[in-house]
Amino acid sequence: MSAQTSRYESDALPTETVDVVVIGGGAAGLNGALILARSRRSVVVVDSGTPRNAPATAMHGFIVLDGTPPAEILKLGRRQVREYGGRIVFGEVATAEPAAPSADGDLRFTITLADGRMLRARRVLVATGLRDVLPEVPGLAGHWGHSVVHCPYCHGWEVRDESIGILATGPASVHHAWLFRQLTDDLVFFTRGTELDADTRARFAARDIRIIETDVKEVVDEQGALAGVRLTDGTFVARRILAVATQMQARTEGVEGLKLPMEDLPGNTGRRFASTLAGATEIPGVWVAGNATDLTAQVGASAAAGALAGSHINALLATADTDAALAAAQKATG
Numbered sequence: 001m002s003a004q005t006s007r008y009e010s011d012a013l014p015t016e017t018v019d020v021v022v023i024g025g026g027a028a029g030l031n032g033a034l035i036l037a038r039s040r041r042s043v044v045v046v047d048s049g050t051p052r053n054a055p056a057t058a059m060h061g062f063i064v065l066d067g068t069p070p071a072e073i074l075k076l077g078r079r080q081v082r083e084y085g086g087r088i089v090f091g092e093v094a095t096a097e098p099a100a101p102s103a104d105g106d107l108r109f110t111i112t113l114a115d116g117r118m119l120r121a122r123r124v125l126v127a128t129g130l131r132d133v134l135p136e137v138p139g140l141a142g143h144w145g146h147s148v149v150h151c152p153y154c155h156g157w158e159v160r161d162e163s164i165g166i167l168a169t170g171p172a173s174v175h176h177a178w179l180f181r182q183l184t185d186d187l188v189f190f191t192r193g194t195e196l197d198a199d200t201r202a203r204f205a206a207r208d209i210r211i212i213e214t215d216v217k218e219v220v221d222e223q224g225a226l227a228g229v230r231l232t233d234g235t236f237v238a239r240r241i242l243a244v245a246t247q248m249q250a251r252t253e254g255v256e257g258l259k260l261p262m263e264d265l266p267g268n269t270g271r272r273f274a275s276t277l278a279g280a281t282e283i284p285g286v287w288v289a290g291n292a293t294d295l296t297a298q299v300g301a302s303a304a305a306g307a308l309a310g311s312h313i314n315a316l317l318a319t320a321d322t323d324a325a326l327a328a329a330q331k332a333t334g
């Protein structure tokens, strides 16, 4: 999906080396920055303003904030990070690379923005989110995030009792069907070439899920609203909502130079940055959080992952600071 950009006020880039650069200012990046700023770490978030859920009118499924527009949540998050001295720079990271370590052996990274400005940091938190790749069905992308949905927990309640069609993208869509069947009695499964075995067909029949095996040609509009789909044999099937499991690709642009290991999810459903405890990666000094490494994380889980990574970074910086202080003290005393 092409990203929807929201521009906002930007802080100045610091000239000195900062403790942490956070790449990406969504739920994960901002919560990481909040924890770091509150730990008196100098932190700069560089964010290009294209969060994944930008098309959604409201965020759901996360207590307290349920029903709040995504842009409002991020605006408040930026304000809270800034209240503790964190800086937020609107811009796009073009390159991020390890640099020569400091004189006392501490790690260093160089971050270059698309406009050529540069920034140096001791540690990096990558929170770039993911890109949803929709199947190539004419007319589908224009309804993304409104009448074309992917997540029963994000907008399931809002589409309850509607006529829903599952546009299958592979075997995982069968499970998608069970989840959307929980929300409506009027469900059609467009197989789009996905093979269904006898057991699955029996289960669909038992749950009154209609199966259509003729391929989908296009999504049909009526005065801007989704009206249904046209099949390749010309048949029109009326549907108000289409549910589709997207292929989820971690956003890698600008961070390739960090050489973070990546891994594919089973069934060609997505690709993520590999990570371990608290978002640590195989690359010393680099952490990942949110959808960039956990493709199924919603806003709450992404924010929590950012917070955990932030606290882990702070803990390791505290150790590095203590090691450096001890070395300096020992040197001073001969």
Ligand SMILES: Cc1cc2nc3c(=O)[nH]c(=O)nc-3n(C[C@H](O)[C@H](O)[C@H](O)COP(=O)(O)OP(=O)(O)OC[C@H]3O[C@@H](n4cnc5c(N)ncnc54)[C@H](O)[C@@H]3O)c2cc1C
Binding pocket: 023, 024, 025, 026, 027, 028, 029, 046, 047, 048, 049, 050, 051, 052, 053, 054, 055, 056, 058, 059, 060, 061, 062, 091, 092, 093, 094, 127, 128, 129, 130, 132, 144, 145, 151, 153, 154, 155, 251, 253, 254, 255, 289, 290, 291, 292, 297, 298, 299, 300, 302
């Ligand atoms: C249509 C839709 C509706 C959704 N609704 C809900 C919902 O109701 N409830 C819910 O819990 N979840 C919902 N989600 C999921 C939610 O969007 C994600 O869980 C959440 O956005 C993940 O947060 P994140 O911080 O990992 O990534 P993002 O929010 O995507 O933020 C990543 C940020 O990184 C920035 N970035 C990327 N690359 C660079 C770069 N090179 N330089 C600088 N900045 C960069 C981007 O501009 C972006 O701002 C929805 C998703 C979609 C697609």
